[in-house]
Amino acid sequence: MDFDLSSEQQMLRDNVARLMKKKYGFEQRKAYLAAANGFSDDLWRAYADLGLLGAPFAEEDGGFGGGPVETMIAMEEFGKALALEPYLETVVLGGALVRHAAAPEQRADLIGRIAAGDLRLSFAHAERQSGFDLNDVGLTAKRDGAAFVLDGEKGLVVNGDSADALIVSARVAGGRRDRDGIGLFLVDAEAPGVSRRGYPTQDGRRAAEIAFANVRVAPDNVLGSPEDGLPAIERAVDETIAALAAEAVGAMSEALAMTVEYLKTRKQFGVTIGSFQALQHRASDMVVALEQARSMMYFATMSAADDDADERAKAISAAKVQIGRSAKFIGQQAVQMHGGIAMTYEYKVGHLFKRLTMIDGAFGDADLHLRRLGDRGSLFA
Structure with missing residues (x-):
């Protein structure tokens, strides 16, 4: 099997490696860590200018037509530099949730904003009792007409204290560990009823504990089917x-x-x-x-x-x-x-x-x- 990179993929690797070498010396990284959000806003903009934030997404969704290989290339270079920016949380995890759950019009809007560097996402999923069981969701989403109201808490939300928006998993129906009845909801991080407590993690990055108290989510911010998000x-x-x-x-x-x-x-x-x-x-x-x-x-x-x-x-x-x-x-x-x-x-x-x-x-x-x-x-x- 041929594992050689295409000329475009090799160019992507060279560009990311060059940026990391220029902007991510160890002393520079310490300065980024000391920033209020724990990373460099200027570098996030540089990622957007290089096309990194849109690289894994299809062109019809506002991306640049890449996929898992392009993600691998960027992440390997980020690993060498110990990059702090929320590329994994926004582009990889958040972007994947949008690609696989959102309706086409939602997908195009959100991915376009991600690729432009205008939207940073975090996935609010883990709860105190859930461990690593992805189906263990206790935060509730109760119907209120066409909208939903979220109540509950999420923990270990990586970069959750600096995200612009949160993708929240919530229980719409069924028991706490049922596979069915889990929905995905896009919530503005500053929405009424959302409270965030940020803290540093062991590797110097940041995470947050987030509480949702009567947080109203409009129907156009429900990603896909509200009961089939797992x-x-x-x-x-x-x-x-x-x-x-x-x-x-x-x-x-x-x-x-x-x-x-x-x-x-x-x-x-x-x-x-x-x-x-x-x-x-x-x-x-x-x-x-x-x-x-x-x-x-x-x-x-x-x-x-x-x-x-x-x-x-x-x-x-x-x-x-x-x-x-x-x-x-x-x-x-x-x-x-x-x-x-x-x-x-x-x-x-x-x-x-x-x-x-x-x-x-x-x-x-x-x-x-x-x-x-x-x-x-x-x-x-």
Whole structure:
């Protein structure tokens, strides 16, 4: 199978890599972290100018005709730089929910605003009791004529404190864990009855706890069928996990490159520590783990567009398992071979390991997906 990029895709990679090199030095990143929203508004505008925000979307929806490969390219470069902007939340996850749930006229309007950089989204889905079960939704949406009224709370809404709008999952009918009866609602983040409490996450990014008290949603802000939103949620999450795999591979490759460079320059007993055979073997093992993760990144990217939900879920779980294992191994080795410097705030390797750890935990860690894969049967049945 040919994994070579087209000339347009290679140009996209070169452009993103060039932007990250110019604008995302480690000290520059610290300044972005200190901003009120935890990222750079100027860079978000630069993403729009480069076409990154519209890259994965069809041209008829206001995008630039790309897909999962274009998302993979951008996310891998973002992973190397530890980029902070809410590309995953807005373009990948939010965009996927819009593509798979919204009516054509809604889709064209929302995707056009995303591509222009005028709309930042966050998905308000997780609740205290839900864990990683996507069908466990307790926040209610009660009909009020043609409109709906939302009541309840959502937690761990990534970049929820800076989003312009929230895509909210809510229970329209049925019991809390029923698969049917879940709707998706587009809510202005400043709408009456919405209250947000933002906080930093372990990797320095931001999330929010969000409460909804009698929040009225007009019928034209309901995405698709108000009682059949779960398939769109599951598909969007699968596509997001594939994108996270690419971000993780980018972060792992950066950690490996920094470790190898450190082995070449750090001296003990009058020689560089890279001359010690034991450390050479450990670095070689890191290379193997990275290439295993890269292979599963490609597999997840190709599987993200699969219309067969069961086969797609198996492929994504398999990728999540390998990505999690490789991330843990490479992160640990990078920190250990750097020594104490890797544990300081002023050095990038520790931040890479934190981000890799958060990626492993997003939408279920490697152990959870291994169990899911076992329950679903053989990957190649």
